[in-house]
Amino acid sequence: MAAKLQGIFTPTLVAYDERGAINEAELRRFISWLIERGVHGLYPNGSTGEFTRLTAAERRRIVEIVCDEARGRVPVLAGAAEANVRETLDACEAYARMGAAAVAIVSPIYYRLSPDSVYAYFAEIARESPINVTLYNIPMFASPIDLATIRRLAEFPRIVGIKDSSGDLAFMMRMIAAVRPSRPDFSFLTGWEAVLAPMLLIGCDGGTNASSNVVPEVTRKIFELTRAGELAEAMQWQYRILELFDLMLNPFEFPDGFRAAAEMRGFRFGRGRQPMTSAQQADRAALQSSLQCLLSDFGFIAPPSAGCAPRGQGAEKDKIAQLVYEVMHALEKRGAL
Amino acid sequence: MAAKLQGIFTPTLVAYDERGAINEAELRRFISWLIERGVHGLYPNGSTGEFTRLTAAERRRIVEIVCDEARGRVPVLAGAAEANVRETLDACEAYARMGAAAVAIVSPIYYRLSPDSVYAYFAEIARESPINVTLYNIPMFASPIDLATIRRLAEFPRIVGIKDSSGDLAFMMRMIAAVRPSRPDFSFLTGWEAVLAPMLLIGCDGGTNASSNVVPEVTRKIFELTRAGELAEAMQWQYRILELFDLMLNPFEFPDGFRAAAEMRGFRFGRGRQPMTSAQQADRAALQSSLQCLLSDFGFIAPPSAGCAPRGQGAEKDKIAQLVYEVMHALEKRGAL
């Protein structure tokens, strides 16, 4: 029987080369670095892995690389959502052969389906899949999986967990209360590290957290501290990761802020697939210095050569840089520049 | 200097007599019962207290009764929102005279105001109020108070806290991170007991929780257990109060489920001010038995004379009762009955 999925799984970023193709060498180097830094598992083809911006062939190739590079050191949870049930099942078979521990399948995207249709979709997959399946609930981007549907789907032995990216703590508790008594092996993972420590405290088994691409040491530490009952210290780290998460998430187009920060740890992810205006590129450059200061506070990298102001003043400085950008941006938009 | 607001404040339900007027005797009996059961404070004229369904005169009368009955045993946080700034300031003055510890003022309702307008509204109140002010953020019903606005408003000494009913843990952490360093006296209260224990763990000072009208012993216990670091036990209670909260909140029109449950503790709140269809009244009767079973599990009241099935089966039984109701209701709606 398969081990229960637990710990922090990294929804791995994709590295592109200068022609925009997958950069296999850099991806492998990154994967091994993550494993060495202590992530409990890898999750290619998630939202952080821009699965919708890849071709079907590229998605296959990425899982192949990740499984091969992991070499069994950590389990691989492979994102297997394709255009329809048949294509998704084909991917499930391929990923089973590649050695993935399980697949994660996002609820149907684009159309907003009713609970019955979400159920029918996953039920058909659960009946046919040769590999264990984790549900992926991300209501801001895909058809929501509601509580009653999760309860019904947990009756399929093939379905072994859910990754929830709503960040709704009460909803996670409702799922755990509804499913765990009859399915102690069912895994509950949060995709919202803004509240990682509280999620672990109310009983989550782990998380699939974009921030673990950037600070795998910290997400692991929060996991271990909460498990050990070291609550005060866990909360300190939680507040720090929230600050970092907000800075990587909000001013950037997802997942570009995570890409920018992970590059500071020594990787080259290349130009992303979503084009940027020149204003956005200028913005990104300005934000990178804020990111570098924040990451240097963690001690993982050096501060910018120009240095970082003390915390309070630094915030002020960032605001002025931001202000200058906004003014320039406003003028440019109006064609005044 | 005023003591920091902390602990569980009960957003007190209103008792009506058979003519629909405020039932002062029953309200006083209820207030004293809450204090004896250990609530840390009282919060009349909140959403649970149906402030928008009362006249301005009734709102004054209720605070007068609550302050008088509290007799200084616990602090009173008086809901003071009126039609406009001038009326609200008049209420602030009245509640200061009555001995309230502070007032709580909901963000402007009906129109959805911009952050600047929300700021301007509270700033004018903060400059003039003779009594400390707590902001009340309830974005599902009123103009949201965003993070930047809270930071700006925390510069007014008169503003001493915020009650937030969004239930968003990350938002609460952002507020605490932004305001606490410069305002250690500022109080953060959550209005969403679905996640009370996690909120306390990330640093909230307490809550204003409708459920404390029904099980004041439990909300206090969660507060004390989290303060004492008794996490495992706190979480057990948290799961139980979530189940109760959901049952009181969802199938009823707010706050009628809380009224129905609090009546089982021995009070008569009378008919609410929002009319019900006959189908809704039948529904309420059916739900009361589920509520009674759940409350009897806590040991606070006796189970229904017909008894409650064991937990698992009970849930099944509830579902059948619910199903029968739904069928009847559907038939009735179509005029087939």
Next chain:
Amino acid sequence: MAAKLQGIFTPTLVAYDERGAINEAELRRFISWLIERGVHGLYPNGSTGEFTRLTAAERRRIVEIVCDEARGRVPVLAGAAEANVRETLDACEAYARMGAAAVAIVSPIYYRLSPDSVYAYFAEIARESPINVTLYNIPMFASPIDLATIRRLAEFPRIVGIKDSSGDLAFMMRMIAAVRPSRPDFSFLTGWEAVLAPMLLIGCDGGTNASSNVVPEVTRKIFELTRAGELAEAMQWQYRILELFDLMLNPFEFPDGFRAAAEMRGFRFGRGRQPMTSAQQADRAALQSSLQCLLSDFGFIAPPSAGCAPRGQGAEKDKIAQLVYEVMHALEKRGAL
């Protein structure tokens, strides 16, 4: 039997004096001006009339003034929503005595009620009201009235119409298709003049439109042109009123843009009840010149003494003025000014 409500009803703005009280003389002058300019009816205590920012006594006083000043020249549809059913029925009685043609009652505010509760609320009012009742559906601010509920409520003879401010044309058509066959006397009024002409073309009986406080001649013209089948001309006016409506609605806090524009027609409405920051006040001043140019294009008022650039260039000029403001505002917000 009462005449069917039709035509353009003005949701009348409130005039305040320098102390913030109702300015009766100016309100009377404004009412008579509207009637002389051709509005078909008056609708005090609507959202434009800031009913939630008035005290109960002020709402009574306003209807009294409006009915008295109208002297039967046009019908008065009086906004009668109060804190609860009993208070609302008291207002209905008062407004019946004052000579209102009917009342308009907004769906319950603050709490978001279920369709059954919305039905129960209006049903109780419909059974008791001594005066005809118009439903007021404004889902962005109040509990929505859905199609099934409207159909059920149209069975009460006392309910004689609906004012819908959703601006959803298909929803209006569904209402008309569901209700008109059995209730040819039932009146459908739109509160969204952005699409006034199309609404009239699909069968609406008229509108209650904030813009008619500012350009009563134009809203009447659109009504008459669509009735006469003068479609091309009606559409030209529709495009012009949309531009004006957007400028009065979006950059201002509602209904302040309508107040600013109506003042240019020669009235003094005084300072509104919602406070403004100094940045907002500066903003308002800048926008007023754009408004004046737009209104002068209609020929109702003179252009600003500095003149208005030709249309295209004017737009450019407005943008630069707006840009300057935004930069100043951004600097001010950051404390850099």
Next chain:
Amino acid sequence: MAAKLQGIFTPTLVAYDERGAINEAELRRFISWLIERGVHGLYPNGSTGEFTRLTAAERRRIVEIVCDEARGRVPVLAGAAEANVRETLDACEAYARMGAAAVAIVSPIYYRLSPDSVYAYFAEIARESPINVTLYNIPMFASPIDLATIRRLAEFPRIVGIKDSSGDLAFMMRMIAAVRPSRPDFSFLTGWEAVLAPMLLIGCDGGTNASSNVVPEVTRKIFELTRAGELAEAMQWQYRILELFDLMLNPFEFPDGFRAAAEMRGFRFGRGRQPMTSAQQADRAALQSSLQCLLSDFGFIAPPSAGCAPRGQGAEKDKIAQLVYEVMHALEKRGAL
């Protein structure tokens, strides 16, 4: 220079065979039938064409079949959105070679992008595309394209139109007012036939309407009647198509109701790609009889052999059938059947 896109373009349904593959013969027969029934153009790979449920190869194949079968009788607007800009541009090239008149490209899906990113995405495509591009705005499913972005994008000669499925009439007017003066060749198409006639009256050039798969005669008639100024008759048809549209849209998972209805016109579309529960299948069967009655009212097909009750009673009968289904469904869901 290319002719302006105008008239009713059918977002063509896909026909599947019994193995779930594209049924080319039936698709060809359907395409020719649509052209014979008077549609002005064809729009494969739209939302109605389930583009997200097809593989990239299938999307190519469908455009190839449609272009080939159309044989220049009507223009083809080919849905060309793929996983990223490069893949999308490859599709644009392919569709240009196949003879499409233009492509339609939906705003980026899944992630909700900022206006700047939406702009950057379309700008890169506009610079490189060898074929004219129509923007596709469907904010309920994809990143919204806001007014400022449309204005900026209309500066690219390659961008020749927008299909908007928001159904927001005022928004359509704002777009027309902003873009038409400088781009009289720019085409505005509505995807929301619930308000087709009003959209044409305010100046739309046509529509891409799922209902034209079912009743191409009616959508064309509405187009022609509004162009001819036959407003009263146009509105009668508009009310009828709204009733049909609502029945095909709401109780079904999109686009299955349109598939069910189009099959009654004599085609076999096969089992859709989104699985259904047995309850949903029972539901679909029940709804088909209502659909058949409604379509027979139009005179296009025969009524069910059991006959249709007169309109009013028919509605009642439908409701009872619907009620029976709902009860069975509720029992089944609870495992009581």
